[in-house]
Amino acid sequence: MVKSNSSQASFARWWRQVLFVPMLHSKWLTPAAKARLTEQVTLAERGHRGEVFLIIENHLPIQDAYRLDCRDRAIDLFSEYRVWDTEENTGVLIYVNICEHKLEIVADRGISTHVSPTVWRAMCEKAVSGIANQKTEESLAELLDEVGQLLRQYYHLGDDPAGNELSDTVVFLK
Template sequence: MNTLSRLCKHWFTTSAAGRKVFPAATLKAIETAIAEGEQLHRAEVRLIVEPALPTHMVLQHLTSRQRAVELFSHYRIWDTEENCGVLLYINLADHKVEIVADRAVGRLVSRGDWHSVCQTMTHGFARGAYHDSVVDALAQLNALLKAQMPADGGRANQLSNKPVML
């Protein structure tokens, strides 16, 4: 995709478009799915939805992956006791889903498993099923994390479960 067409996609994908596909009820369902999943495993999950990148980032050819890594750092998802933070990043304009995992959990889950979680969302998004796709992907992610980092008793929640809408 050339820079001009990508720029147009980002200009015309507004925060209102983000709120339309991720209304309050969907955000609450996501928060609940994250909270329930974290009772099953020791990882800490954050979900960030960004309708579009700012113009200067598009002009700098920032990829969705690079942006996800930047947000992983900005929101301090790496700052967990067991190095077990996981970011699910959704960029609506680019139609991309990225997962960035901290080193401890990243070593335990295969690249193919992360890719499968992303595909659950992108395939559902292509059908317009944003709510169900994210909830299904979180169930899939929680099952992977439970298998690799099962819960070992009570612990404090280290990262907010509330999704971030940029």
């Protein structure tokens, strides 16, 4: 995982963040929906040595929105939440930005040696399509399941005595 410096400064992106009204867009993320997604993360982590981490954010931080796009924000959060800090470098961050209608997957170098960026991109596009059709929770649950299946394919483990390296709780950044 290498941070790209490809973000272009964008006054339009900054304005979208400033004008974004969270209560109009994130009504679907109720405490019950967050609990169900947390359970989906737990299910996605069964049967393999990987770690799955889900972050949902209303909008980019205003102070960074001019120069930072969703991909770079996801990479920053991958580092901040230490998703990279797993024993076999098999952490996968799923980042959803509600304001930008974007979803990014950042995979650590262990799993990236097995799964091409094209596969991750296709998974993102499928989930974003479902989100656009007002099936946000269902689309994220399906994406979590797909990520879990990929991790099982390359890092299968029938019994995981070491347990979780990262929390399964969905992180919601307002």
